[in-house]
Amino acid sequence: METLNHLPCPVLVTDHLGYIQSANSALCALINRSEAQLQLGAMDALFPLASRILLQTQVWPLLRSQGNVAEVQLSLLGPGTAELPVVVNGQRGSLGDVACYYWVFFVALERNRFEFELRGARQHAEDVARELVDSARFIQTITDALPSLVAYWDKDERCHFANKPYLEWFGIHPEDVIGSTLMDLLGPHRYALNEPYLRAVLAGEPQRFERSLSKADGSTGYTLAHYMPDRNAAGAVVGFFVLINDISSTKAAENELKLAASVFRNTVDGIMVTDADGVILSVNPAFSSITGYSAEDMLGRTPALLQSQHHDAAFYAAKAQALARDGHWAGELWSRRKNGEAFLEWQTITSIPGSAETPTRFVTVFNDITERWHKDERIRHLALHDPLTDLPNRQLLMERLGQSIAKTEREPRPLALMFLDLDQFKQVNDTLGHDRGDELLVRVAQKLLSQVRQNDTVARLGGDEFVILLDNPLSQDYVAQIAARIVDALHAPLTLGDQQVQLGASIGIAMHPRAGATPAELLKNADAAMYTAKRAGKNTHRFFNAES
Ligand SMILES: Nc1nc2c(ncn2[C@@H]2O[C@H](COP(=O)(O)OP(=O)(O)OP(=O)(O)O)[C@@H](O)[C@H]2O)c(=O)[nH]1
Known part of the structure; x- marks a missing residue:
């Protein structure tokens, strides 16, 4: 029975009649008796009356029939007259061959404490479990969102x-x-x-x-x-x-940005980005190769650095106005490279409206069309000029004549059209050869140009026929003087290679509007007057006269 002493709760062992076989030290201590005092006594003696009645009427019958009872509330007689409330559990067992009964007592006080702790532990476990469930739900809810x-x-x-x-x-x-x-x-x-x-x-x-x-x-x-x-x-x-x-x-946005950056870097078009005040924020490599200005040259400056002398202040003002109104401007523009050379650009400026986060920007994209312009100019020039002398051809002459006539309607002024045909030119060709003839025609062109003013037109119609348009000559006499001067100048001997040549020229003059109101009329009548001059002996001039 020694082992019973190791148990922390009071334990009693009785025979089937309730006589004490042994009691452990926890029980002895509880009721303040020695085991020897208890030995072989009736267990009933340990209980006050009320508990004894319960024992005999309720507990023993149950124990005998079922073999155990649980959680019966009784009282033990403690030291003095004290009654100790206890909870009793009974269990049938055996000691060798003899049946016995084990009685385990929980002192109510301790039992309550134990239960309290147990309840607390249970509550804690529930709280932890709930917390776990809650935190799992919390994590799930948060992460689901x-x-x-x-x-x-x-x-x-x-x-x-x-x-x-x-x-x-x-x-x-x-x-x-x-x-x-x-x-x-x-x-x-x-x-x-x-x-x-x-x-x-x-x-x-x-x-x-x-x-x-x-x-x-x-x-x-x-x-x-x-x-x-x-x-x-x-x-x-x-x-x-x-x-x-x-x-x-x-x-996708990153790729777009990369693409945009790559376009910015690699396009052959010059690109310049400015802020709303026109301060340059960035320029691309093509900008630098077209203008000669590096990014360092331009950043923080304004595009005014590129302005050429080709356009007046009104042009730039109109451009700025259109940009402010439409958010867009496109057109041709002459600008100036770092080396001072003018270049023609096709320029598009687009304003990128700002927002709370992004300020307004202006993006200027341009390409250098100077070379194309030169080519076009060359083509235009060839279409309107005589390839041998580079003088205006018939088409350009007629255009200019038309413009001059139109101008006289706004501000009346005289116009004179001279039709000039070289005398005996065929002979030059025949004697000196066609190349010398060409050379002579070029020299004639130069001489004619030297006889007239800047805003007069000297044209070659073909062969040895030239036309001179005098814009706003002082008077008919003045025109006659010029014609005489031209005849004299062309009559002066010329050296072609090692040959001396003396030419003559016949000039017919049509004065606007008397000798014709339209370019065609004037030209026809000047031509007619030139024939009159030829008939009059060549190397002279004649005015067109409707009556002659
Ligand atoms: N070298 C050269 N000769 C040309 C050219 N175009 C026309 N001719 C020649 O110029 C000559 C012009 O003819 P005409 O005006 O009738 O001859 P002309 O000898 O001046 O006769 P008149 O005007 O009556 O004095 C012709 O012999 C053409 O072959 C050209 O581009 N170069």
Whole structure:
């Protein structure tokens, strides 16, 4: 019975009649009796009357029939007259071959404390469990509301947690995800792609990688994934957290930006970005190669640095006004390179309206069309000039004549048209050759130009026929003087190679408007007057006279 003494609660062993076989030290201490005093006495003696009645009427019958009783509230006689409330549990047992009964007492006070502690522990466990449930729900709710995909996988690659976006991305039912493996989720192909990162994170290395990731709906998103190792208290990796962000739109925007930056760098068009005050914020390499100004030259300056002398202040003012009104301007513009050379550009300026976050910007895109302009000019020139002498041809002469006539309608003034034909030119060709004839025609052109003013026109109609348009000559006498001067100048001997040549010229003059109101009329009548001069003996001039 020694073992009973190790028990912290009071214990009594009786025979089937209730005689005490043994009592442990906890019981002896409780009721302040020695075991010897108790030995072989009736257990009833340990209880006050009320408890004894309960024992005999309730407890023993139950114990005999069932073999045990539990949680019976009785009182023990304590030291003096004290009654100690106890809770009694009885259990049938045996000592060798003899049946016996074990009685275990819980002192109510202790029992209450124990129960209190037990209740407290239970409450605590419930609270912890509730907290766990609450925190799981909290995490689930929070992560479900995130745009990111969140999951947790253990070291065996089994899923313990996945938020709603994660489930939706992969098209998994919430019930199916917990416990499923990564291989189940990803399939062999995607698993193989992810495997290096899995190995690395399970080896304790956080992973960050970008990847196209197909969705359950068949579309593909561009993602940025993070794998973060989860370690236990001992530092061993027990799983890993997954955080995936869909960065498709950021990536697309990034790609657009990259493309725009690449266009900015590589386009052959010059690009200049200014702020609302026209201060240059950036220029591209093509800008520098066209203008000769580096980015360092231009940043912080204004485009005024490029202005040429080709346009007046009104031009620039009109351009600024159109830009302010329409947010856009396009046109040709002469500008100046760093080396001072003028160049023609085709320029487009677009204003990019600002917002609260972004200020207004002006983007100027231009290309150098000087060369094309020169080519066009050359073509235009060739179309309107005589290739041999470079004098205006018939078409240009008629245009200018038309313009001059139109001008006289606004501000009346005299116009004289001289038709000049060389005398005996054929002979030059015949005797000196066609090349010498050409040379002579060029010399004649030069002589004619030297006889007239800047705003007069000397044209060659072809062969040895020239026309001179005198714009606003002082008088008919003045015209006659010029004609005589020209005849004299052409009559002066010329040296062609080693030959001396003396030419003559016949000039017919039509005065506007008397000798014709239209270019064609004037030309026809000047031609007629020239024939009159030829008939009069050549090397002279005649005015057109309608009566003659
Ligand atoms: N060298 C050269 N000769 C030309 C050119 N175009 C026309 N001719 C020649 O110029 C001559 C002009 O003819 P005409 O005006 O009838 O001859 P002309 O000898 O001046 O006769 P008159 O005017 O009556 O004095 C012709 O012999 C043409 O072949 C040219 O571009 N170069």
